Amino acid sequence: MRIDVLDADTLARVGWVDVWVSLYWDSPYYSEGSFTLEVRPTAENLQLLQEGRWLVRSDESPRIPMRICSRANQNEDSNLVVSGYPATWLLTKRVSAVSIKNQNAEAAMRSLVSAAKPWPRLELGTEYGFDTTFEKQTSGGSIFDYCQTIGQACDLGFRIVLDGKGSKKKLLFECFRPTFDPNRRYSPQWGNLLNSGWSFSDTDYANVALVQGAGEGNERATVWVGDVNATGSDRREMYIDARDIKPDEDKNETSTSQSYLAKLADRGGEKLLAQLRTGSIEFDVDDDTLQVGDVLSASLPQLGYTAMVRVADIITQSEDSGTTRTIRLGTPTWHKT
Known part of the structure; x- marks a missing residue:
């Protein structure tokens, strides 16, 4: 891998870097991304790696330029460190x-x-x-x-x-937006889905809310919201005191007005959204061919779950000890099989 250095305005190549102390290169799907390049503070590097110039990897396709936004050299014995962001910066x-x-x-x-x-x-x-x-x-x-x-x-x-x-x-x-390739399937049984871990909880789950607003005693405005037809163990209720929501007297609204009751219902809906079942499944995949934005299918047969997930970032790190490539996945959408 070689890193070409391009002029800030003309994009003409003004040089390249093929030796470094360390390199961190984060290529994103729809986030910021970043890079950090550490080199020896030679006269050539100090002249070449200037703010505003672009860095482009020779092994990347398509070519995503990274802009040098800052550089630092604490003293003459320290390495030159330049950092910046993809061109979307x-x-x-x-x-x-x-x-x-x-x-x-x-x-x-x-x-x-x-x-x-x-x-x-x-x-x-x-x-x-x-x-x-x-x-x-x-x-x-x-x-x-x-x-x-x-x-x-x-x-x-x-x-x-x-x-x-x-x-x-x-x-x-x-x-x-890359589409799903059926060959991109991953599972522990195939040896390409690694370090899987999971947790699930329904401790705070609620799907029905009783909301009370203005009024006193039996005269308080009251609405039920959520899955009100649920029964038995499938019904999980919560109580919400919404006395802070007042009828709008300027609009002749009372505690029995439909517009006021709708406000209470909205409050109930908001609170229920915070009381969902919680769960997370985390894993790594082993595949050097994946690119940013690729969609893959992951399955955990022991749990009975499958998921579709997109590659959100790919981080390349290079040092004397070698080069590593870390795939950072987005939030999977899990389904029971």
């Missing part, structure tokens, strides 16, 4: 106040990038036509914040890739 330096709601996720991200003030050689890349709609609402912040919010809500990755050669090099913004 530049989206943190562009802001917007537009409101995004009920829009196609890919189109919304592309429109935000397109409307931002120009950045040298940044353009829109291929539009793939993902049909996911961002149904929530977000407004105000950096373009990166917008994209991260939309991406995480819609399971849609975004990145800026290096494209072209010579004077035609560009930084292209694109969304991506």
Whole structure:
């Protein structure tokens, strides 16, 4: 592996690094990511590794540039340490106040990038036509914040890739979402799912809430919410005192008004969301071919669970002792088989 160093504006290669003390390289799906490179403080390295320049790995496809954002050298005997972020960092330096709601996720991200003030050689890349709609609402912040919010809500990755050669090099913004490959299946019985651990609990679980609001004694406003038809051991009740919610007298609202009772029901629904059954299953996978965004299927036959999960980050660490590749997974969606 070699790390090419590119000019901040022209993207022309100005040199490369192929010897280092240590390297940490975190490639993300829809989060920030980062890198740290530690080298000897030679005159060549000090001249080459400057803030604003881009680093690109020779073994990576597509090529995701990392921008040098800081560098440090405590004294002449210390190593030079440079660090920074993937090219999506530049989206943190562009802001917007537009409101995004009920829009196609890919189109919304592309429109935000397109409307931002120009950045040298940044353009829109291929539009793939993902049909996911961002149904929530977000407004105000950096373009990166917008994209991260939309991406995480819609399971849609975004990145800026290096494209072209010579004077035609560009930084292209694109969304991506790899589809499931049936060959990407992992289980302890096949030896490619490792270090699995799990925990489950229903101690605080509730699915029905009795909510009381304004009034006194038997005259208090009262509503039941949740799975009110549940019976027997399937019914788990909780009580909620919502006396702090008052009828809106300016709107002639009383403790028996449907609009007021709806507010109590909303409070009950919010509280029930915090009383879900809890559970977690953690594991590692052994597969050097996985890439950021890939979807894999994991199964734990002893528990009767299967899950689909996406690769959220891939972290490469390189030192004198060798190179390791850590796969960081997103939150699995588990199903009973």
